[in-house]
Amino acid sequence: MPRAVVWFKRDLRVADHAPLVEAAEHGPVVGLYTHEPEVLASPEWSPRHLAFIEDCLGELRDRLASLGSVLLVRHGAMPETLDRLHDQWRFEELRSHEETGLAITYARDRRVAAWCRRRNVRWIERPQHGVVRPLASRDGWAGRWRRRMAPPPLPAPTSIAGPTADQMEILAAEDAPASDIHGTTVNPMIDAQRGGEIDANEVLHSFLHERGEHYQRAMSTPIEGWTACSRLSPHLAYGSISIRTVHHATRDRIESLREDPATGGWRRSLASYEKRLRWHCHFMQKLEDEPEIEFRNFNRAFDGLRQEDRARWTPEEQARFDAWVGGRTGYPLVDACMRCLDRTGWINFRMRAMLVSFAAYHLWLHWKPVAEHLATRFLDFEAGIHYSQCQMQSGVTGINTVRIYSPVKQAIDQDPEGRFIRRWVPELADVPDEHVARPEEMPPLTQHMAGCLIGENYPAPVVDHETAYRAAKQRIFDARGTSRARQEASRVYRRHGSRSRRAERR
Ligand SMILES: Cc1cc2nc3c(=O)[nH]c(=O)nc-3n(C[C@H](O)[C@H](O)[C@H](O)COP(=O)(O)OP(=O)(O)OC[C@H]3O[C@@H](n4cnc5c(N)ncnc54)[C@H](O)[C@@H]3O)c2cc1C
Known part of the structure; x- marks a missing residue:
């Protein structure tokens, strides 16, 4: 029974999470999230991102604990973090989603791959969006996206084997609270969205059933757009919901509206929304194919x-x-x-x-x-x-x-x-x-x-x-x-x- 570390990055959820589901099927699992100094120092980073991530991690920690496992939150460069963890809990597999991110995360992935080779750890990556890696040609990409989205989202595991209580104590002693990362987690925003799967699903539901009817007409105005747009973008960015989950929920809602001729506004809005879910991956594919951009x-x-x-x-x-x-x-x-x-x-x-x-x-x-x-x-x-x-x-x-x-x-x-x-x-x-x-x-x-x-x-x-x-x-x-x-x-x-x-x- 191989021990696995599931490395959470921008996929902070338990539902529709292939690496977690597959790891749970094979043996004991530890979840890992790392605050990486290079990411925290990048010009794109802001403490406001940390506030959202912290919401997600809090919920993820509870979910994994209730399923029988643990989420470790560490602060440090990735290979060194893996080194330390490997010394504490010898694992054979590292499982994660593929990431299409900044050059620093791409370079870090190469270092992680080298570390895995050195330590004889199998790194198993799964795609999480419609981004295709590697992509030889853009021809037929939309069809591939549809095929990627077609299978129903994976349910969260019902239970996960974790480390023993003794091992858990050693592992948890090194957890990094957010205050260690920035000194403070003060969030300078008002009306900022909260992270986490619960909020993500509520936001999705309220968009599909209450707020989305005038999406097509209202999305361009800053006032009406505030409620008429789905507002799922931070959840998609940090993966507190998967794009496949959103795609399926939208399809189901469109199907349920089909019978009722009085729902034309809803259907037009949701059709226009559906297209944008594909754009999400279409744009990410550009960075995947040419990171230099x-x-x-x-x-x-x-x-x-x-x-x-x-x-x-x-x-x-x-x-x-x-x-x-x-x-x-x-x-x-x-x-x-x-x-x-x-x-x-x-x-x-x-x-x-x-x-x-x-x-x-x-x-x-x-x-x-x-x-x-x-x-x-x-x-x-x-x-x-x-x-x-x-x-x-x-x-x-x-x-x-x-x-x-x-x-x-x-x-x-x-x-x-x-x-x-x-x-x-x-x-x-x-x-x-x-x-x-x-x-x-x-x-x-x-x-x-x-x-x-x-x-x-x-x-x-x-x-x-x-x-x-x-x-x-x-x-x-x-x-x-x-x-x-x-x-x-x-x-x-x-x-x-x-x-x-x-x-x-x-
Ligand atoms: C200059 C610029 C920078 C942008 N930067 C980001 C960014 O960093 N992160 C981000 O998620 N979006 C970005 N967008 C795209 C878009 O503005 C946001 O996705 C959208 O406003 C988020 O709000 P929403 O979730 O309510 O969108 P909705 O209109 O409800 O759309 C639903 C989802 O579809 C996707 N989507 C919608 N419009 C686009 C688009 N034009 N291109 C690609 N995907 C789209 C997003 O994932 C979005 O969450 C940017 C757009 C511009 C013009």
Whole structure:
């Protein structure tokens, strides 16, 4: 009976967890989660991620204990952590899900593989999403995704053999509390989502049965999107629910609605939702196939277009970045979104796209520092989706439609009464509706009456929209028009392009 360590990473659950189920069938099991210094020091990391992870670990610890096993939470580099554990509890197997993550986790996996070879431990990995490893060609990928999602989710094991009581005592003595990781687990957010399987399943249920009816129409607005979107992204990012579980629950709900002609809105919304579950894996597949996109433009013809190295930024570039980060650009919807993100860890897709578009085009900033900052703000940071989307919204793939969002038009379309803006930018609370998207156009008397003097209480726009928009459009289309950019675009499309062009353009 081989002893196994199940290594939990971004799969913090017991349901639909193949490595756990398979380990439990074969012999005694210990669960392991490691806070890795390299991950904690990465530019994408934030203590807010730890708060969510801690919720998940607390629940996972209880679940494994109730099933007969244990979750060990360690702090240290992976091979060393495994070394120590192996000395304490000699195990023959390491079981985990495949991970599509940052370069540091990829390099760590190679070190873990080398450690396993040295110690004669079998490392058995299982896929957890629709990401295919290795993938020779994108042709037929959607079919493979459907086949991957088709089997029903695995139920959690009903019992798991763990170490003996004596062994358990030795193992548990080294557990690392979260306060050791960051000194404190203070969560600076309000209204932040909680982690854990229980919450994940409640969020899924309330979306499919109560909140999701107007998803298709409401997903783009920051106000309605708050409840109309599924809000499952942090749970999918940390694996407190599997994408297959979400896929099956959505399919079942669509089937149950089919008989009732009065449920057209629900069905349209859920059909549109279903597609996005595939996009989740489609975007992650890009990072799996070309890990370099964490650092480099998809389309290398765009190299050098914007200054990536922050040490070489001009004071103006730094000032533009700081204004964007601080929610003080003078564009109310951009500022409201940044401040909302700061406090809640979530914003809807359209607003994310607008934030990056504004940074990349209006402020002409490189996607890398922009992406790193947003990663620290998003509770749902998922490297494959994030880096692909940040590059796409910055126009450097060469295969997607260039979308330069006007922050003023978005404010008028998505928040016409300025409710969202006023909530997050209280300086604009008394600005009349007609000026809330462009407060700098208020006459001086109106500014006085609204208690909002532009340049004093609220900044003037950091750049002029029309001028910045025209300059950015010219630069990006000039870059796209070169033969090198077109050649590169063909390569990018062959390697990464969705074979449904409509989906890719989005
Ligand atoms: C610049 C930028 C960065 C992003 N970074 C992340 C990220 O780090 N992590 C992340 O999970 N999503 C990211 N997204 C995609 C998307 O905005 C979020 O998945 C979504 O807003 C999360 O909220 P939700 O779960 O309520 O989404 P829903 O609309 O309810 O969608 C359900 C799920 O489908 C997937 N999904 C939805 N839209 C997309 C999309 N356009 N691309 C890929 N998958 C999608 C997500 O897994 C999401 O949880 C990013 C988008 C942009 C424009």
